[in-house]
Amino acid sequence: HYIKENKTCKNRLILDYFGEETNKNCGVCSYCITQKGKITEADLIADKILHLLKSAALTSREIQIQIKLDANDIVLALQELLENNHITILPNNKYTLKT
Incomplete structure (x- = not known):
């Protein structure tokens, strides 16, 4: 699940798995790096x-x-x-x- 997930920040996935929440992306995982280059x-x-x-x-x-x-x-x-x-x-x- 973690490796295949490409719609959420990996750090947020891990925190969610352990019952913690954050509303901020880490900015350094594979998901965040690809999002930085996208123009919405x-x-x-x-x-x-x-x-x-x-x-x-x-x-x-x-x-x-x-x-x-x-x-x-x-x-x-x-x-x-x-x-x-x-x-x-x-x-x-x-x-x-x-x-």
């Missing part, structure tokens, strides 16, 4: 949003219209960008790049 769809959406916001502040609806993706995916990407201080939301509910 969320990353691509976030990049598209950042590119759009370079030219103008936009609402989430305006972003969705321009990117033509699911509203939930847009909102999740916006939340992540806000949490990571890449963007900010203005009083008029428009998103803009953080200065």
Whole structure:
């Protein structure tokens, strides 16, 4: 099971086996190393949003219209960008790049 598992951090597997829990990946096992090189769809959406916001502040609806993706995916990407201080939301509910 341990060797064949390729969807979970190996350290987390071992900790789970012994009844311990962690919500962080180790960053050094075979799973974590392969994950570091992957670009997720969320990353691509976030990049598209950042590119759009370079030219103008936009609402989430305006972003969705321009990117033509699911509203939930847009909102999740916006939340992540806000949490990571890449963007900010203005009083008029428009998103803009953080200065």
